Amino acid sequence: MASATETLLSILDLEPLEHNLFRGLSPQVGWQRVFGGQVIGQALVAAARTVEGRAAHSLHAYFMRPGDPAVPIIYQVERIRDGKSFTTRRVVATQHGQAIFSMSASFQIAEAGFEHQIPMPVVPPPEELPSEEEIKAMVMESAPEPVRRYWQRERALELRPVDLTHYVSREPLAPAQQVWIRVTGMLPDDPDIHRSVLAYASDMTLLDTSLFAHGRGVFDRDLQVASLDHALWFHRPFRFDDWLLYSEDSPSASGARGFSRGQLFTRDGILVASVAQEGLTRLRQ
Secondary structure (H helix, E strand, O other): OOOHHHHHHHHHOOEEEEOOEEEEOOOOOOOOOOOHHHHHHHHHHHHHOOOOOOEEEEEEEEEOOOOOOOOOEEEEEEEEEEOOOEEEEEEEEEEOOEEEEEEEEEEEOOOOOOOOOOOOOOOOOHHHOOOHHHHHHHHOOOOOHHHHHHHHOOOOEEEEEOOOHHHHOOOOOOOEEEEEEEEOOOOOOOHHHHHHHHHHHOOOOHHHHHHHHHOOOOOOOOEEEEEEEEEEEEOOOOOOOOOEEEEEEEEEEEOOEEEEEEEEEEOOOOEEEEEEEEEEEEEOO
16 A cells, blocks of 8 residues: 555656646545645646756746546646746646646756845754644544544645644634644655645645634635635755745735745755745635
8 A cells, every 4th residue: 555655746746648738636535626735736747847957946826726636637838938047837737628727937057146044933843842643632632523534634744833722722823833844754866856745735734824813724614715826936955855844924814815925944944945825715604
């Protein structure tokens, strides 16, 4: 039986159909729609398959329709530009004859230049925080049924939140959190795979952060929540089979939309990626 990490890698290993055309599948885990991070990761894989000798440094994506996990997703790559230093690709994902997602991605040759970064927040290392098994034991009994189902599934990604208050409290909290995150198994050495897995994981927990200020959660039945757009920048090399700190905040919520930002740091404080996302946070009538 394949491990959760092997299953994740198989999801990101797209089937080539034709020149610039790829097909991706979704895991059959009972979700009514495709996880947004899966589409981001698969689209980045599709774009990277059309580029040689250059690494992705940014992507900007829009979610247009919910994905259907029961049918394949077709990714069409458009080769916008191949310049001396930068390469640009556009990817459109379709199902049932309609676009569900679009993404622009930029790739760059390796270059030296100015270097600076913000410092990593001071937080406990992941080894000093409760493991997922310990978190399950603490929150399972009082958690809502959707939260219990979420924690009970075998997953390729392990999360260790620095603060567990929002799992057990309905009080309004500061719209910020820090979460250690990593793949549970080993990944191949290919940097493209590590970038694609990070892209997959970058959609996790961001939308939650925008709801903390209101004492709400993404599993609340009276909320309609979904990722609307997503931007990701890769700054420096990293491995995603070691812990990264995902430091997030939500500067604003308005118009039934929550805006969140995130930075990902290695355990020794190197900033490797930044994320920004706006998500739908609509109260159902």
